[in-house]
Amino acid sequence: MQTTHPRFSLSAISRLVPALLAVFALAVCATTLSASAQTPPPNTSLASVAPADTERDQRFARWIADFSISARAAGISEATLQSAFEGIRFIPRVTQADGAQAEFTRTVWDYLDSAVSAQRVIRGQDRLLEARPAVDAAAARYGVPAEILAAIWGMESNYGSNTGDIPTIDALATLGFEGRREAWARSQLIAALKILQNGDIPRAQMVGSWAGAMGQTQFLPTNFLAYAVDADGDGRRDIWGSLPDVMASTANFLARSGWQAGQPWGQEVRLPPGFDLLLADGEQRRPASAWAALGVQSMDGAPLPALADAALLLPAGARGPAFIVGPNFRTILRYNNSTSYALAVGLLAQALANGPAVQTPWPRELQALSRSQVLALQTALNVRGFDSGMPDGVGGPATRGAIRRYQQSLGLPADGYPTLELLQRLQ
Template sequence: MRSAFDQAQFLPRVIELDRAQPEFTRTVWDYLDNTVSPQRIATGQDKLLQVRAEADAAAARYGVPGAIVVAIWGMESNYGGNYGSTPIIDALATLGFEGRREDWARRELLAALKILDSGDIARDRMIGSWAGAMGQTQFLPSNFLAYAVDADGDGRRDIWGSMPDVVASTANFLSRSGWQAGMPWGVEVKLPAGFDYGRADMAVRQPSAQWAAEGVTTMDGQPLPEFADGAVLLPAGAQGPAFLVGPNFRAVLRYNNSTNYALAVGLLAQRLGGGADVQAPWPRNLSALSRSQLTELQTALSQRGFATGAADGVMGPATREGLRRYQRSVGLPADGYPSAELLQRLQQP
């Protein structure tokens, strides 16, 4: 273990990146244009063919389709093209020494040392992102210890160079996170006239049969997937596409707790399998609010009596709920979606 620190270096750039808070946010459609691009779809279809044997083996063992695993691979490292070159020990030691997440970084550093001690990977090959995520599908060390698999039988769990291990480990992660075999991640839907947009929330879950009874339908008229606890997702608010998502969408959220990320994985996997793109148009006339504009929105809402929690420029559940209550109070669709128009309205005397 001591040898792991013999060449350890403090990396100032890691601290800079950790402290950076980008001012400008992206709309979901801009994000999807980049992450589910025609190039990434075409490359992913080729990659899915290349790892078909590994994907089929993992699907049989863990119940996770190969297209989902390959979509995560594409999202995390552009199919292995870029999974970072930062020494993980150096990055985590730096974050554990000086950073806003010292306790977390030290726990991950201990996990990384256990991986070295087990002989899964040599120190000089344990590389990844500045934030400590490793290998072709970007596992944190603690997740590596919990979910990584030696699928090729060489005695090591190698998520850097062994595609059987990469594919099986990623499928195992999702399986252990609640993936339900044979179920889709979700489906694009049409909402009925008069739908209460305030119920389009990941916390509002009910059986698909209940959503269907309320008038929610698929785009092509086929029955809704049989979710026991489906939720309606409106990633761009009432003016954009709607989705009904189930437990497999939430399993992807455990991989990366961002609804935009989970939606991108689902849509990329759908396209890799020859499925349809999003059919309803995105409201591309809307612009994303910057972090400082979101802070202004939160402050204005709180001043009007619609509590949003801390005015920190981050769109969390408290801000969304405060925004919905304001929208209801003025007769607007309560979708909780922040827009420049809403901000301007709130700032009027």
């Protein structure tokens, strides 16, 4: 059954919340009855469904009224509040998405199989040809390669074809009301209201993901305020419909986040036999020349790129490919703090420029650990005295460091990669 969710008037909320709530409760019941008449719910009575929704929506109305006070103090005008909150609604699927944490994770090669698929590369090359004027103008202005911009475009919205369909104001209000990340959601909602107040986008066209990310390269509202650019000169920063604005905004974000023009993000490398894997933790940085002195080589034998501050990365452990990555890789991480994402952007950009694919085979025989298995791994490491931090089922730097120390204690290759074999050994 689809439940129709009522809409609220900001002016009514501000003037007379109690009266609004009384009327609102009747409206919910009437709306629910109408929907039920069209699609009767099997084995479910209205009495068991409507009161819970009514009580929630009353609390949501009070939250909007309270938030509006803070918004006014932040400089949001009554006209903007009226435009934004006239018709505001609670969206259940936003809280469902926010609370959902997948039990099973993906391996990096599974992620890259889809992120850098042949279909995405071919479509990206076609879209890049179509968007060349906008992409090249942004690349020239900000010093970020066109293929990097196109790769982020492809990763975030499949080159503009999937930008999301959830009203940003409603999504952020729902997240703020739900409360798990209320402070964050309130700050993003204030930023979204400022975007409306600036006239960059009409309320009806401000849509995006359930988490409030917007436009063809998925900017959060605070990032929009900080980095969005009106490149086409129409007086609006339109990352939904204007390709010049999309590309310039994305390039501006990267440039101001530390992108170094003329440097690659990194490349695949070959490690010499017996290489100390403790050095390949993605954190230890040294000039590429120092890595070369330790025997690290490019796949084609050419000199390593002249990176002054490079690290080695083993995203699949000792049995998979190795990469040397520089400052621009870390800049991509500021766009999305996921190693798999940053690697996908770099490799997709490489493919769009007809560069080489990853040559070393991925260890596809290895199974990704589920969240509960990672939790068990972290717990077992802590019990044995290898501190992995508070067990949470999410493998981060502390977990990888603990795995490395445990592997080292057993004389195993200390690559920090969690495997089922390692979990079984610990248990």
